[in-house]
Amino acid sequence: MFGKVMVVDDARVVRVSLGRIMKSLDFEVLKCEDGQQALDTLREHPDVKLVMLDWNMPVMNGYDFLVSIREMDEHKQQPMVIMVTTEASIPSMMKALAAGADEYVMKPFDIEMIKSKLDLLGVAYQQ
Amino acid sequence: MQEPQFEFMREFLLQQSGLVVEESKMYLLRTRLQLLVREHGLADLNALADKIKVQRNGELANQVVDAMTTNETLFFRDQYPFDALRDVMLPECTANNGSAIRIWSAASSTGQEAYSIAMTVAEALPGAAKRVHIVGTDISEQALQKAASGKYSQIEVQRGMPARLLIKYFEQDGNNWSLKPEICNMVKFKGANLVSPGLAADMRANGPFDIVFCRNVLIYFAVDARLEVIDNLARCMREGGFLVTGAAEIPRGQHSEWKSVPVGNRNLWRLVKKP
Ligand SMILES: C[S@@+](CC[C@H](N)C(=O)[O-])C[C@H]1O[C@@H](n2cnc3c(N)ncnc32)[C@H](O)[C@@H]1O
Ligand SMILES: [Mg+2]
Numbered sequence: 001m002f003g004k005v006m007v008v009d010d011a012r013v014v015r016v017s018l019g020r021i022m023k024s025l026d027f028e029v030l031k032c033e034d035g036q037q038a039l040d041t042l043r044e045h046p047d048v049k050l051v052m053l054d055w056n057m058p059v060m061n062g063y064d065f066l067v068s069i070r071e072m073d074e075h076k077q078q079p080m081v082i083m084v085t086t087e088a089s090i091p092s093m094m095k096a097l098a099a100g101a102d103e104y105v106m107k108p109f110d111i112e113m114i115k116s117k118l119d120l121l122g123v124a125y126q127q
Numbered sequence: 128m129q130e131p132q133f134e135f136m137r138e139f140l141l142q143q144s145g146l147v148v149e150e151s152k153m154y155l156l157r158t159r160l161q162l163l164v165r166e167h168g169l170a171d172l173n174a175l176a177d178k179i180k181v182q183r184n185g186e187l188a189n190q191v192v193d194a195m196t197t198n199e200t201l202f203f204r205d206q207y208p209f210d211a212l213r214d215v216m217l218p219e220c221t222a223n224n225g226s227a228i229r230i231w232s233a234a235s236s237t238g239q240e241a242y243s244i245a246m247t248v249a250e251a252l253p254g255a256a257k258r259v260h261i262v263g264t265d266i267s268e269q270a271l272q273k274a275a276s277g278k279y280s281q282i283e284v285q286r287g288m289p290a291r292l293l294i295k296y297f298e299q300d301g302n303n304w305s306l307k308p309e310i311c312n313m314v315k316f317k318g319a320n321l322v323s324p325g326l327a328a329d330m331r332a333n334g335p336f337d338i339v340f341c342r343n344v345l346i347y348f349a350v351d352a353r354l355e356v357i358d359n360l361a362r363c364m365r366e367g368g369f370l371v372t373g374a375a376e377i378p379r380g381q382h383s384e385w386k387s388v389p390v391g392n393r394n395l396w397r398l399v400k401k402p
Contacts, residue, residue, distance in 0.1 A: 088281065088302075093294050104290035106281055113285045119206060120289050 002125050004028045004045055008038045008062065009054035009084070014107075018052055018084065021111050025118070026126035035060030035068075042069065048079045050123060053101075055085035055092070063099065070100035082117055084109060128153055132176035136191075139179060144192045144266055145322040145348040145356070159194045163187075193267045196347070200236040202287040203243045208340065208371045211390045212244065213251045216369045220337045221252065228259045231336045233321060233360065234344035235263030238274025238314070239283070242306060244340065245313040246292055256313055262333045264319035275316045277306040322352060327362040335365040345376040353377065357385070361402050370396040 005027040007019045015031045022029050030045060032038040034057040042048055055062040066081055080102045085092075088106035096104055103117045118125055133153055140146045148155060160172060167187065169175050179188050203209050220228045230248075232241040241263035248259045265271050281302045284293055297304045319329050321344065330336075339360055345353045357377060360370060361384055370385070377396070384402055388395045 090294055090297075090299055093290055097290060097294070101290075105285060109285075110282075113282070116201070116285070116287045120203075120287075 001028055002026050002123075003050070004030060004048045006030045006032060006038060006041060006045075006048050006051045006053075006079070008032045008035070008051060008057070008065070010034055010057040011054070014054065014084075018109070018114075021114055022052065024111070024126070025115070034058055035062060035065030038065050039068065042079070046077065051079050051081045052084050053081055055083060055087045055096075063096065066096065066099050066101060080121055080123065082121075128156060128172040128176075132173045135180060136172075136176050139176075139183065139188075140192065140195055141349070141352075143183070143188065143322075144196060144320070145352045146192075146195060147347065147349045147352075148195070156195075160191065163190055163194055189268060193269055196267065198236045198267060198270050200239045200343070202239045202284070203289075204240065204287060204342070206287075207391060207393050208342070209243055209247045211371070211393075211395060212247050212338070215388075215390055215395070216338050217248065217251050219369075221255070225258065228338070229334060229336045230259065230261045230338045231330070231333065231340065231363070232261065232263040233319070233339060233341040235265050235274055235316065236267070236270045238263055238270075238277070238316065239279075239287070240340055240342065241274065241314045241316070242277070242310060243287075245310045246296055248313065249296070249310060250292075256309070259313060260333070261314045262330075263314055263316045264330075265316075266318065266320050268318065271316050271318060277311040279304050279306075321356045321359070322348070326359045330363045334363045336363055336368055337365060338369045338371075339364060340371045342371060342373045342376070346373055350378050357382075357396075358402060361385075361398055364398050364401070366398055366401045368398045370398065372396065 005022045007015055007022060007029055009015050010033050019029045019031055030041055032041050036059045053062040053066065062083065082103045082105060083096045083101045084105045084107065086107045093104050102121055105113060105117060136156055137148045140148055156172060160175060164172060164175050179191060182188060230244055232244060235241045241261055245261055249256050263274055284297065284304045296307050296310050298307060319326060341360060345356060384398060384400045385396045386399045388397050
């Protein structure tokens with residue numbers, strides 16, 4: 001196992017497909033449907049090391065989730081965040097990176113894209 | 128496909144491009160050339176082989192080589208060569224005064240490697256980019272055309288490319304992404320065949336090179352052809368220049384002209400004596 005990953009997306013198909021990809025790379029996968037659930041899950045599992053984060057979601061969107069975790073106690077271990085979203089524009093990418101996203105994936109994604117982003121971040125996974 | 132035609136095609140591909148097709152791999156020709164056979168209204172693979180026999184250097188022959196070779200590539204492939212470029216090769220090349228730095232992406236395919244080099248240079252030596260001349264070459268006319276366009280799909284720009292650099296060096300038009308002129312203008316593309324005896328002459332105007340990337344192409348060649356290619360590359364380089372290949376592409380053994388330079392847990396080659 002290469003650690004815990006949160007897959008946060010309001011669309012079930014994405015939670016399933018992205019969850020399956022992350023499992024195949026030998027991560028333990030926790031799934032959440034919105035930013036608020038993600039905050040609660042993160043509180044329960046402070047050892048989550050990576051969040052795959054949708055932008056547009058009800059209750060709390062991915063961007064607000066990102067901003068609120070990056071505001072938390074800076075001594076606490078912060079998970080890495082990869083945005084995985086249909087927001088495919090340079091301004092949204094800039095906004096997410098400025099708020100503390102580590103990488104950015106524009107949907108649709110595939111396993112090669114995800115692996116290449118993990119490589120960029122130096123996150124180990126099952127080859 | 129019949130035996131004599133298969134033998135001819137194997138020999139043709141080896142001569143023309145260095146590509147080795149093993150005897151047991153007739154199916155490779157079948158899967159990769161079927162489309163061409165249909166497009167040209169030919170009866171079958173045998174007819175294709177017969178046609179090339181009488182015209183080894185025509186358009187069709189080029190299309191066959193193109194269809195048989197793999198163009199698969201991505202931005203910042205394997206990452207470490209570009210780290211080594213930034214940390215080892217460029218500092219070494221900029222140390223000796225303000226002269227030009229010449230970099231060659233040999234077998235550049237659709238351009239991702241050459242442009243990754245350009246972005247690395249732009250990041251490492253802002254302002255000095257004018258000193259750096261990058262040339263990408265390939266045997267595939269189609270790949271070169273795409274490379275020169277500097278245009279990539281949304282999928283291509285997300286393979287290997289950090290989001291930060293995508294934001295900085297690309298312009299977006301829906302799902303199409305184009306490199307900005309500041310990067311495009313650093314790179315020229317042209318045709319060159321690595322196994323041609325005329326290679327050194329073809330590249331003379333662009334060299335001598337300080338740095339050569341020749342990656343993920345030698346792997347398809349026979350061992351002696353690989354040695355011939357690196358010998359050819361050496362003729363295009365300056366003494367002390369760097370050569371980056373894929374992991375297992377250069378057979379171990381004695382290479383008196385080359386010194387292996389460890390970088391992390393990989394290695395680069397350095398030309399110690401020009402042939
Ligand atoms: C797999 S790509 C490698 C691209 C890039 N160097 C990389 O590492 O990602 C291999 C390329 O080699 C080119 N090639 C094959 N035989 C060649 C030859 N004899 N001379 C020049 N290019 C050749 C093919 O057309 C193809 O574009
Ligand atoms: Mg959504």
